Amino acid sequence: MTERMTSPHDGPDADLAALIGERRRLVGLAYRLLGSLAEAEDAVQETYTRWYALSRRQQDAVESPGAWLTTVATRICLDLLGSARVRRERYVGEWIPEPLPGRTDWIGGRPAADAARCADPADRVTLDESVSMAFLVVLDSMTPAQRVALILHDVFGYPFAEIAGITGRTPAACRELASAARRRVRDALPPEAPAPHRAELVRRFRRAWDARDIDALVGLLSPDATLTADGGGVVPAALHPIHGGEGIAHYLTDLATRAAGALTLLERTVNGHPGLVVAYEGTAAAVYAFDVEADRITHIWAVRNPAKLRPWTAE
Template sequence: MTVHTTSRHDDDSDAELEAIISERRRLTGLAYRLLGSLAEAEDAVQETYTRWYAMSRRQQDAVESPGAWLTTVATRVCLDILGSARMRRERYVGEWLPEPLPGRTDWIGGRRGTEAAHAADPADRVTLDESVGMAFLVVLESMTPAQRVALILHDVFGYPFAEIARITGRTPAACRELASSARRRVRASLPPQAPAAHQARLVRDFKEAWDAQDVEALIGLLAPGATFTADGGGVVPAALRPIRGGEGIAHYLTGLAARASGGLTVLERTVNGRAGLVLEHEGTTVAVYAFDVADDRITRIWAVRNPGKLRPWTED
């Protein structure tokens, strides 16, 4: 009879492996916020794990905190990607928008560190829901990579500035200033977030008016200074520049629906944790619409049409 035994070393190895693998969700959330692309985030996390497993067991055992090591490497990989992405986006056809995520976004939560959790001013922290909203992700695109990293690591994931300094190779004071400047940019660009239920009601009213081709109702739901931004990536037809003004947006969208061939369906869906719309043509997702709301009006609409950014919406 053969007796199979499990050594304490094997148990420890299994526990360590599980701990390493369990970091993937948090790392993906970090990378998605930094890059604005789930596909690029997954690539960055895969590269991070590749570097971990490329080390010898002795080198791995010498790492005091594997989670911190993985975060450091993932952040640096993202910084490299952001450096090359800026040049790619300059050649991008039309407007570039972050990749929208379906459903709830609690799968990409972060951890809270001591410094962020006890910050003197809670307004200096970005909530987890806000940090994956389309409005916030769009503002991140206007920041330098260093500002983005400092803000996300500190305000969202709760890392103290001393640790961010170690990750980025800057001083704690410099990282604090980077986060502060990024925070000022967010405050200047984003109004206070409307309650989720209020946005859902406005988006539902917008859908009904759009379905009815009611231009006047659409104009009434849009702020006079509203903007509509589309991202087709040069792959599918889309407005190459933002459309400004509620009246112009209403006429554009009703014309868009009138020109569409049969089989176009508009569905209410959750987009990056907030109420949005999904356009399907003969059962295939062809566009995802995210919204921003302020003062009982829709202020911004982001329409992602690039098929490469709709993968999470088309996969079963």
């Protein structure tokens, strides 16, 4: 979807800039719910299409266009999440959320002042945490309703009364959904390591992998570490997670050996955290995200599906 849009209605649209200004927030919401930037953009495009399908009189009757857009976008995402399970059953290998490059400031939530006025202040997931690969993977294990309640409340600062209007549930039900989702996040994810520490571990990992130093890789990986790869059935990738630091180290060094020096490992920001891009003959062939606990890497997500590397093609 392009940044500029035109209204099919005659006459100037004084609110067009404000409507388009909602796009970043809507894409951020949809990305967190769907785990796919491409699907998020499609959902937001459909949201705006429905807005402009309204007559001028219907648009003027909407008290808050931003709230209307949020409601419609969320409901579109709920419909997509309902069918996603069926699509995943046909997916070849493991499914991993689509990784995002660079900083993630563009997918922020409500302004701080708005969030502060929201009812039911609770332990909130920070904006960086809410786009980390580990967090998105936990989200994918939740029910669609839990995911919506958690993201709308904890990340975007919506009170449960508003979430109830969006989802068609009671405020009490939405509060319980968010609480259950929050417990799942806390049970699944350890406290995040400081960013400089994570960056140093990833840097040492890159050097060890580049040198094909199995012992050094094993030393950086937790003994029970896991590597999950996503090739989507399009490119070669491990169909099942690889468990154990030693097994992962051998797997990665074998990859580097078979590439015969054609791989370049680049340190990049992946979903707001230190990660790696594996370039093959100058083209991004994989994006690696890492989860870190204490002084070891505990999980590696390797996204190889070319359809999920679209934002990285300019690398």
